[in-house]
Amino acid sequence: MSTTSAIAIYFIIWWTTLFAVLPWRIRNAHEEGAAVEEGHDAGAPVVHGLKWKAVVTTIIATAIFIPVYLYLSNGGLEHLTGAM
Numbered sequence: 001m002s003t004t005s006a007i008a009i010y011f012i013i014w015w016t017t018l019f020a021v022l023p024w025r026i027r028n029a030h031e032e033g034a035a036v037e038e039g040h041d042a043g044a045p046v047v048h049g050l051k052w053k054a055v056v057t058t059i060i061a062t063a064i065f066i067p068v069y070l071y072l073s074n075g076g077l078e079h080l081t082g083a084m
Contacts, residue, residue, distance in 0.1 A: 001073045009068065014061040021057045025049055 026045045029036045036042045 001069065006069060009072075010061065010065050013065050013068070014057060017061045017064065018053070018057045021053050021060070024053065024056075 026048070028043050029040075029046055030042060032046045034046060
């Protein structure tokens with residue numbers, strides 16, 4: 001597997017994992033008991049925690065990527081190339 005392919009696959013796994021992690025630990029103003037300021041959406045998160053979510057996403061994506069990389073770099077899909 002080339003470096004470019006590995007980076008592309010990791011990026012896809014990371015981005016997909018980010019969308020799975022984004023809803024974690026989200027609490028809006030109503031759930032926190034805080035007042036909603038005028039002009040703000042009542043469903044907007046009080047604290048988004050994007051740094052924490054980026055770290056968690058990176059850890060999970062790396063844990064998913066390692067077995068995928070090992071599988072693909074050891075010829076995991078080579079049996080499909082001869083079928084055509």
